Amino acid sequence: MSNVSEIPDLSVLNTIYKIIEERSQTQPEGSYVSALLNDPKGINKILEKVGEETTETIIAVKDGNKEEIVYETSDLLFHLLVMLFECGVTPDDISAELARRFK
Numbered sequence: 605m606s607n608v609s610e611i612p613d614l615s616v617l618n619t620i621y622k623i624i625e626e627r628s629q630t631q632p633e634g635s636y637v638s639a640l641l642n643d644p645k646g647i648n649k650i651l652e653k654v655g656e657e658t659t660e661t662i663i664a665v666k667d668g669n670k671e672e673i674v675y676e677t678s679d680l681l682f683h684l685l686v687m688l689f690e691c692g693v694t695p696d697d698i699s700a701e702l703a704r705r706f707k
């Protein structure tokens with residue numbers, strides 16, 4: 605990326621959430637999101653992934669590897685978004701709660 609202004613901000617989370625919504629409706633062949641949402645284990649599969657990615661993020665932090673921290677935290681945030689979608693919670697719900705805590 606040549607220009608800092610081209611780096612997306614955390615609104616990218618909203619965009620991914622919208623893609624998750626879209627995948628849940630269209631269920632295209634080869635979609636990872638669709639596979640997760642249709643897994644026979646249901647929410648347990650998604651929670652398994654959240655757990656795995658949390659552990660991987662912790663290991664990356666313990667290792668002090670910034671590149672791995674970015675990579676694993678991105679995996680974790682993505683799986684959290686799938687989890688929130690499955691629970692009917694939107695990124696706006698989380699933004700509102702965080703904004704409510706401003707001091």
Ligand SMILES: N=c1c2ncn([C@@H]3O[C@H](COP(=O)(O)OP(=O)(O)OP(=O)(O)O)[C@@H](O)[C@H]3O)c2ncn1[C@@H]1O[C@H](COP(=O)(O)O)[C@@H](O)[C@H]1O
Pocket residue numbers: 620623624627634635636637638653656678679682
């Ligand atoms: N951001 C992501 C994203 N981050 C990580 N992943 C996937 O999450 C998985 C990470 O889990 P693992 O490393 O454990 O991989 P795995 O072994 O394949 O997973 P399991 O078989 O154990 O479940 C990988 O398959 C990654 O490809 C993602 N898959 C999709 N997205 C977003 O979701 C959108 C829709 O994706 P599709 O549904 O695949 O079209 C994409 O356009 C992206 O924006």
